[in-house]
Amino acid sequence: MPPRRRDDDDYKYMQIIDASSSINQRVNLIGIVIETTLPKRTKGTDLCCSVRIVDETQPKTLSIMFYAETVDKIPRVASNGDIILVSQVTISTRGSEVYAMYNKKFSAFALYEGRDFGEREFAPYQSSRKFSFREQDRRLIKGMRKWSMRNKIEGLNDLMLLREIKKGERVNLLCKIMHVHKVKKDKWMLFLWDGTDAPPACIETKLEDEMENPLPLHLEPSSLSRDILCTFPTVGTVMRMIIDQSYKISIDFIHKHRWVKFVNIKCEVVAGLWQAVLMPLSALRILSDDDDRVLDCLRTYSERVQLKWACLPFTSFPWPSHITETDHPDVPFVTLMNVLTHTEVTYKFKCVVRVVAIFPWRADDFRSPCGVYRIRLTLEDPTARIHAFLYAEDGIKFFGNDFSADILARKRNMLLGIGEGDDCERSPKNVSRNPPWVECCLKSYYLDKNDAWGSRNYRIFGTTLVG
Numbered sequence: 001m002p003p004r005r006r007d008d009d010d011y012k013y014m015q016i017i018d019a020s021s022s023i024n025q026r027v028n029l030i031g032i033v034i035e036t037t038l039p040k041r042t043k044g045t046d047l048c049c050s051v052r053i054v055d056e057t058q059p060k061t062l063s064i065m066f067y068a069e070t071v072d073k074i075p076r077v078a079s080n081g082d083i084i085l086v087s088q089v090t091i092s093t094r095g096s097e098v099y100a101m102y103n104k105k106f107s108a109f110a111l112y113e114g115r116d117f118g119e120r121e122f123a124p125y126q127s128s129r130k131f132s133f134r135e136q137d138r139r140l141i142k143g144m145r146k147w148s149m150r151n152k153i154e155g156l157n158d159l160m161l162l163r164e165i166k167k168g169e170r171v172n173l174l175c176k177i178m179h180v181h182k183v184k185k186d187k188w189m190l191f192l193w194d195g196t197d198a199p200p201a202c203i204e205t206k207l208e209d210e211m212e213n214p215l216p217l218h219l220e221p222s223s224l225s226r227d228i229l230c231t232f233p234t235v236g237t238v239m240r241m242i243i244d245q246s247y248k249i250s251i252d253f254i255h256k257h258r259w260v261k262f263v264n265i266k267c268e269v270v271a272g273l274w275q276a277v278l279m280p281l282s283a284l285r286i287l288s289d290d291d292d293r294v295l296d297c298l299r300t301y302s303e304r305v306q307l308k309w310a311c312l313p314f315t316s317f318p319w320p321s322h323i324t325e326t327d328h329p330d331v332p333f334v335t336l337m338n339v340l341t342h343t344e345v346t347y348k349f350k351c352v353v354r355v356v357a358i359f360p361w362r363a364d365d366f367r368s369p370c371g372v373y374r375i376r377l378t379l380e381d382p383t384a385r386i387h388a389f390l391y392a393e394d395g396i397k398f399f400g401n402d403f404s405a406d407i408l409a410r411k412r413n414m415l416l417g418i419g420e421g422d423d424c425e426r427s428p429k430n431v432s433r434n435p436p437w438v439e440c441c442l443k444s445y446y447l448d449k450n451d452a453w454g455s456r457n458y459r460i461f462g463t464t465l466v467g
Contacts, residue, residue, distance in 0.1 A: 017057035080285040081114040163196035190241040195301030197382035198237040207361035241276035261285035320437035323467030337383035353379040354435040363408035
């Protein structure tokens with residue numbers, strides 16, 4: 001394809017397919033942004049990031065490597081699908097890869113809104129100091145917008161939801177950043193949500209570890225405040241993502257309540273909880289609130305929360321297991337996030353949960369020497385984990401009147417997802433467990449009236465293990 005020209009004879013604007021064969025030459029490019037990597041420190045003093053673009057010659061794409069001394073000189077793409085114009089970048093190669101190199105001494109760039117432009121139709125929302133707008137740019141920008149609106153752009157539509165993730169897989173994830181939490185110096189945690197439920201993970205810890213090394217209720221070092229939890233949706237998984245020192249500058253690019261697409265991230269399971277991990281080639285795509293994919297996600301969530309069974313975990317359908325029964329069959333279900341963020345300290349709820357841990361774990365120790373049940377269960381659903389206690393008469397209601405250790409152990413194993421052939425009391429190995437979904441009634445209470453919220457606990461009541 002012939003290069004596009006501006007009216008100036010000494011300036012050529014090249015298409016990607018032509019620029020890719022112009023090795024070691026300086027070129028000028030315009031394209032649609034489909035991917036940006038998170039800025040990172042180089043071994044020197046600069047920051048670097050990559051912006052991948054596409055134009056009419058797709059599926060051919062080209063990455064532009066940017067280097068700058070400060071974060072404000074790096075392109076800050078507001079939304080993938082926006083337009084970038086760069087001048088005097090050098091086409092280079094690394095192995096078989098062809099890319100463009102931005103030189104901070106003589107290159108220039110400008111970012112324009114894409115198809116969803118507002119009043120800033122031909123005014124860049126960010127540009128480098130050396131960039132100079134030419135009247136002929138109007139035609140180029142207008143033409144690129146027209147093309148992007150009429151064509152499906154590859155690389156902007158491949159995505160996965162939380163309900164589809166698998167352990168160890170690398171995925172492109174569409175989600176909303178609900179919160180950014182500083183864990184410690186040079187380490188942050190992002191809280192990601194899309195309105196769907198992440199699949200339940202297998203639990204691979206020893207039961208006896210619950211005394212010295214209990215399953216955590218969350219992956220952050222300390223619990224989030226109730227005020228922060230109250231900003232989270234009560235339906236759908238909020239997955240954690242760690243950003244460590246190597247990505248520290250990226251925090252300046254990340255804002256809560258923004259819809260984004262993370263590219264090439266890895267999903268891992270830590271203590272039975274999902275965690276997203278950034279990889280060396282992970283990238284971030286910032287989406288506008290009126291992006292079609294965002295609107296589809298919100299529409300699906302809106303339809304879900306209007307259903308009678310909106311609070312049931314996806315994987316519990318058509319109904320949780322029948323190994324438990326409650327005294328309140330007509331009470332609607334809520335999620336554990338509903339429980340944590342309820343406006344009253346003391347209240348009663350009904351939930352569908354998995355019992356992922358129990359303490360004490362030996363059936364012989366479920367009751368005190370005087371015969372009183374005192375057991376701590378770790379409950380989880382797609383939204384949260386909590387500790388809930390079985391105490392005294394509620395324990396009798398739950399386990400029944402047969403106090404033999406064999407019967408109690410069999411019921412415990414059924415609750416925790418331990419197979420009949422697994423002898424968890426004698427085997428030194430971890431037993432992989434996938435506890436069933438069960439329904440139970442919970443009531444919240446406080447231990448100190450002077451610190452009602454701070455001393456809030458939960459107990460199981462009105463529930464019977466019948467399996």
